[in-house]
Amino acid sequence: MLFRRLAFACLSLSATAAFADATHYPLTLQNCGHSVRIDAAPQRAVSLGQASTELLLSLGLGPRMVGTGVWFGPLPATLADAGAKVPRLADNAPSFESVAKAAPDIVVAQYTYHVGPQGEVATPEQLLKLGIPSYVSPSDCDGKGVTAHSNADGSRSQLYSLALVDKEISELSAIFNVPDAGQALSARLHQRVAAAVKLANATPHAPLSVLYWFSSTRLEGDPWVAGKNGAPGYISQVLGLHNVIDSDEEWPGVSWESIAAKDPDVIVLARMQRRLYPADDVEKKLAFLRNDPVTRELKAVRNGRLIVVDANTLNPSMGVVDAIEQIAKGLSESTGKHP
Helix, strand or coil, rough: HHHHHHHHHHHHHHHHHCCCCCCCEEEEECCEEEEEECCCCCCCCCEEEEHHCCCCHHHHHHEEEEEEEECCCCCCCHHHHHCCCCCCCCCCCCHHHHHCCCCCCCCCCCCCCEEEECCCCCHHHHHHHHHHHHHHCCCHCCCCCCCCCCCCCCCEEECCCCCHHHHHHHHHHHHCCCCHHHHHHHHHHHHHHHHEEEEEEECCCCCCCEEEEEEEEECCCEEEEECCCCHHHHHHHHCEEECCCCEEECCCCCCHHHHHHHCCEEEEEECCCCCCCCHHHHHHHHHHHCCCCCCHHHHHHHHHCEEEEEEEHCCCCCCCCHHHHHHHHHHHEECCCCC
């Protein structure tokens, strides 16, 4: 079983070879339903979405970034110094005017919610009128659609995987003409996944069920929990966990009574600096779980199998590797304490 999971984690490593050579401009590629043309390596990038920011910084492109927006929490320690030098246009979504004022030669976005047909910041067409091409993470488009009942997060018809991260790294390293950095980054991510799987399987244990709680408008209300095909679905598959929520929606709202009936062995909770909703605060989540008459009787709560991870690592991005590592560590620490 361990060998199979390690092999699964490394299946898409060869995808990094897609743009192994130096880029010849103009470069044209298809991205989220649009044709994107890049005439020269961008020197002034704006990133919208923490995952996009972290990816560009990981490719060594900090000196070419002139603005960021849409944040959930602090940068990883390895990226903090480089990130501190990039202007923050807004903690949440910046205005179209503030992005235009930064005079970027490309906008890189994590979500079509911010740059898309009804983009909160801009549409691709609005940016192109200023001569600015835009690129949106394939993780927010490939195998995904938006439904009227999905809290703007959409639904997935196929399981998210690290192959989408490989694709994004390959395309961005081609756009910015940093192929070696792209190959090295993808290789590091796959090596880390393999090491985390090994840690999670170091101590034999029975298959475990899991619930992922991102946030909710009210602590007593229906929590937004992970469906089966998003980034947490990939985490579950890699670590051999069973997600108790069988939904194509990425973050459906599900009642605590329904969750109690499924009684997960493990609950993974998102930690973030954002405070749009009461349940954005992980300490309030933990207090609710331990004190509410329904949730305090859940197996995961009674057995102390509550694992906290950074919110950004539960979104479709390379941050999913951080979540795999954090959850593997939490499972390793709790295995053996409980039957």
